[in-house]
Amino acid sequence: xxxxxxxxxxxxxxxxxxxxxxxxxxxxxxxxxxxxxxxxxxxxxxxxxxxxxxxxxxxxxxxxxxxxxxxxxxxxxxxxxxxxxxxxxxxxxxxxxxxxxxxxxxxxxxxxxxxxxxxxxxxxxxxxxxxxxxxxxxxxxxxxxxxxxxxxxxxxxxxxxxxxxxxxxxxxxxxxxxxxxxxxxxxxxxxxxxxxxxxxxxxxxxxxxxxxxxxxxxxxxxxxxxxxxxxxxxxxxxxxxxxxxxxxxxxxxxxxxxxxxxxxxxxxxxxxxxxxxxxxxxxxxxxxxxxxxxxxxxxxxxxxxxxxxxxxxxxxxxxxxxxxxxxxxxxxxxxxxxxxxxxxxxxxxxxxxxxxxxxxxxxxxxxxxxxxxxxxxxxxxxxxxxxxxxxxxxxxxxxxxxxxxxxxxxxxxxxxxxxxxxxxxxxxxxxx
Ligand SMILES: Cc1ncc(COP(=O)(O)O)c(C=O)c1O
Numbered sequence: 001x002x003x004x005x006x007x008x009x010x011x012x013x014x015x016x017x018x019x020x021x022x023x024x025x026x027x028x029x030x031x032x033x034x035x036x037x038x039x040x041x042x043x044x045x046x047x048x049x050x051x052x053x054x055x056x057x058x059x060x061x062x063x064x065x066x067x068x069x070x071x072x073x074x075x076x077x078x079x080x081x082x083x084x085x086x087x088x089x090x091x092x093x094x095x096x097x098x099x100x101x102x103x104x105x106x107x108x109x110x111x112x113x114x115x116x117x118x119x120x121x122x123x124x125x126x127x128x129x130x131x132x133x134x135x136x137x138x139x140x141x142x143x144x145x146x147x148x149x150x151x152x153x154x155x156x157x158x159x160x161x162x163x164x165x166x167x168x169x170x171x172x173x174x175x176x177x178x179x180x181x182x183x184x185x186x187x188x189x190x191x192x193x194x195x196x197x198x199x200x201x202x203x204x205x206x207x208x209x210x211x212x213x214x215x216x217x218x219x220x221x222x223x224x225x226x227x228x229x230x231x232x233x234x235x236x237x238x239x240x241x242x243x244x245x246x247x248x249x250x251x252x253x254x255x256x257x258x259x260x261x262x263x264x265x266x267x268x269x270x271x272x273x274x275x276x277x278x279x280x281x282x283x284x285x286x287x288x289x290x291x292x293x294x295x296x297x298x299x300x301x302x303x304x305x306x307x308x309x310x311x312x313x314x315x316x317x318x319x320x321x322x323x324x325x326x327x328x329x330x331x332x333x334x335x336x337x338x339x340x341x342x343x344x345x346x347x348x349x350x351x352x353x354x355x356x357x358x359x360x361x362x363x364x365x366x367x368x369x370x371x372x373x374x375x376x377x378x379x380x381x382x383x384x385x386x387x388x389x390x391x392x393x394x395x396x397x398x399x400x401x402x403x404x405x406x407x408x409x410x411x412x413x414x415x416x417x418x419x420x421x422x423x424x425x426x427x428x429x430x431x432x
Contacts, residue, residue, distance in 0.1 A: 035411075038060065051407060099269060109282045125290075137218060138214065172218075212245065251325055254325045
């Protein structure tokens, strides 16, 4: 299909694109990928530490995923949501088995934003009122409803199409909202949150939505006790707890879900990205004690796409067969340790936050003032590309001074070593 490509055609394509991407375009035209590595049209290789927005959990075109999908598309591709399909039934059974506690009911969507809206609709079906609670620096999508659940975007014109939101400060311990130190603070931020909720609204909120590890907001992880305190806060105030696990689900932390890692079970868990192994699949797993959707509440034409569901079953099988949780812990542990060693020598590394292969490095101009080193984070990405590593950065949300390392779960030790060599090389270049 793509044998005769001219540069003019590609240029015309760039010109016709009407915007809508995240941040600035990356100057790579992709040829193909294998494992954790992406190749451009000139054959240059890049170790991908973004997993293409957390999606390529088992790497580029994993042979088992491609083989399962190829078999499936010979039979049929699209089937309406009203029908049963083998991929749908087997995947739903598997997800209900994998999810912790009473999370036994599964529903599907087309994107993370739609899936989060599904969680919002479930909350509205199960509680009175309209008000929701989210954390500062949250990211839950860009549909008209979800864009206001997320941290307000620059020049955001779209907030009036969402329910009322109360934003509470999160346990961002490196930059504590109360200027306290953990654990001496005894999680005073949760008590502050309680106060903000009780005194900041005329009606009790019905649910709190949060990412267990805030990715786009700055790769912020929270102390384990925070989760128990938030669960208690929700129970005290009769709010449902919604975990947006679109980034953290399916192995990124070395467990199926962050809920397993922290041993705290939400009422509603939103999943997506990595589960599809490169194919679009999103959804919600919710407590079987909750009232379900009413007919017509939540349906999208392609939401039960059998091809994506087959890919998800194959991806889960690969995670199990290749013991990828072990790999995540080993390689993630290696990268985190190396970063902490580098932190001893390079002042610019303010904080290293890492669980499994969810890793963020907060760059600062000065360790004392913690002034964010934003241009340096931007340079990190550019210099990484020159040296054959794709780093992520959180320029769009949060402070913009975070380098993200979140490679596919299949990344090898030698690839991780190369990533860390490049990382140090860039640190040296920045020091000059
Ligand atoms: C945590 C989280 N929630 C929601 C979304 C929105 O997903 P989508 O872009 O598919 O709407 C994303 C996407 O980056 C995400 O990372």
